[in-house]
Amino acid sequence: MKHRSFFVSLLIVFALVGCQAQKTAPGSTAALTPNIGKKEPAPKPPRFPKPKHVRGIYMTAWIAGATKKRAELLKMLKDTELNAVVIDVRDDGDQYWETGIELSKRAKANNLAIVKPDDLMQLLEDEKVYPIARVACFIDGNVPKYDPSRAVQDANGNAWVERNGRLWLDPYNKKNWEYLGQVVDFAVKQGFPEVQLDYVRFPGGGKKSSMHFPAKKDWPAGTTESQVIQQFAEFIQKRLPKDVVLSADIFGIVSSNTTKDQGIGQDMDFFPKPFDLLCPMVYPSHYAKGEYGIANPALAPYEIVLVSMGDFAKVLKGKPMRPWLQDFDLGAQYGKDEVRAQIKALKQLGIQEYLLWNARNVYTPDAVVDTSDLDPKPAAKN
Secondary structure (H helix, E strand, O other): HHHHHHHHHHHHHHHHHHHHHHHOOOOHHHOOOOOOOOOOOOOOOOOOOOOOEEEEEEEOEEEEEOOOHHHHHHHHHHHOOOEEEEEEEEEEEEOOOOOOOHHHHOOOEOOOOOOHHHHHHHHHHHHHOOEEEEOOOOOOOOOHHOOOOOEEEOOOOEEOOOOOOOOOOOOHHHHHHHHHHHHHHHHHHHHHOEEEEOOOOOOOOOOOOOEEEHHHOOOOOOOHHHHHHHHHHHHHHHOOOOOEEEEEEHHHHHHHHOOOOOOOOOOOOOOOOOOOEEEEEOOOHHOOHHHHHOOOOHHOHHHHHHHHHHHHHHOOOOOEEOEEEEEOOOOOOOHHHHHHHHHHHHOOOOOOEEEOOOOOOOOEEEEEEEEOHHHOOOOOOO
């Protein structure tokens, strides 16, 4: 009798274990049953939420890494309607952050200005400043010297030199694409919520006949510069996380229907497509005298921005824009009135975002304390 009781008890234990296994077995209905009342964790808010209207300044990497001057600019942002900074990660081939990219080391491209990157990003987060990583693409004063086979070349196979003395990477060369992609990857890992490509084009400062592109032979005959640039931008866009914004600087003059891409690869039929938004560089001083029928564009900031950005609005048909505006002296002295005139032109077109450029990072805070008074007035009712 004792043996029988023992075996009965053992069978009951096995049955209970089997039932429990059935309840939790992979693929079973019970295993998929949610825990009633269990709350899912709330999604983590973005580290750098995008402001409703991004309004910012350009900040060199050297200023971003210098405590005193950086503090002055961040205070200016706090005291005005500005809320964003565009910081160099790469410019003219120099890498200002320790990216760890091997080619940068070999080409002696590391010119480190940001020695405490985590501290900088934390400061921007604490100050609620929206940071944008500026990556200058095909202009490069380092790699072409180290490896001329990756450069735009002259007739002798040496690195071609632009009129202003600058060197360029060959945009046809997909090894260069990967190199630039690694810089973009670094910017994303560093925490930048937006990457802005500059010099995303072919060189324009010289005769086309003097430029030789070694990797062009690898492309189908008839491929245009604009198709190359579009495919490069798509290559960058595909490697970005979905929540990272991709923007690009573009010459202001290409909005004109008569100029097309001027041979630099910024044809408006191709260039805009891979980007989330465009940043036209509509500095009035950069337009030739007589452009748009204006005798001296530098002296007409409102008129130049209004007509140039108006052309962009027609061509882009709803693509978001955040133009670069002039806050530096060239062709004329620029102060509060000139900066506000440009912003007023944007608002007339319904554009609320802008970036201010000054290579020395000396800006006019009085111009941007509050520009709401420049908003178009509603039409009076009859």
